[in-house]
Amino acid sequence: MRDVDIGQQAQVDTRNGIVKGIVSGISGAAEEGTVTVDVELQGDLPRGARPDLTVDGTITLERLPADTIKMGRPAFGQEGGTITLFKLLARAPAPPVGEAIATKVRIGRQSVNEVEILEGLQPGDQVILSDMTQFDDVDRIRVVN
Structure with missing residues (x-):
């Protein structure tokens, strides 16, 4: 506390x-x-x-500036650490199959539900927050709706 x-x-x-x-x-x-x-x-x-x-x-522990990049809290990761997340590649109007690439992301402050993004993602990027450790040796995955 x-x-x-x-x-x-x-x-x-x-x-x-x-x-x-x-x-x-x-x-x-x-x-x-x-x-x-x-x-x-x-x-x-x-x-x-x-x-x-x-x-x-x-x-409410702290209020972040409005321009802070943040996302839902991933399955793992420590404040100030770098994690690998799979970022969805932009695709045309939602085909049934897409791709995601492994992306290094440095995270900052955390709350129960969200983390601050310090490096590696831009506003609007979509990532997979689930535990993807079974794909640690893979750079790209296929995503099926």
Whole structure:
């Protein structure tokens, strides 16, 4: 929890609605790999909200500039590392068969769902995010819709 600080914005999904909040406390010790974060909710609570309700929460750690290139989080890769992804080659109106080439991509900051692209891809490039390690020795693959 090194990136979470008091005062950061959060969103809590009660399954009946999403409520904005602010991180108001962080427990000092992990218990079975879990750290408790207190969020002070702002605004009206959705119907059915009650104490000790199990919820999902998202904490905004940082906002990236609008021109940051990012993509969905791949199956593997560490912040600041270089990974190989298969980039789909541009093709005419969606034929049933296409190709993808192995492309070295340097990734930056990561969230639960996305990674920042530092090198290797341009906006609009499409890549395969699934685990493709079985093709580590291959430079080009055929993709069938």
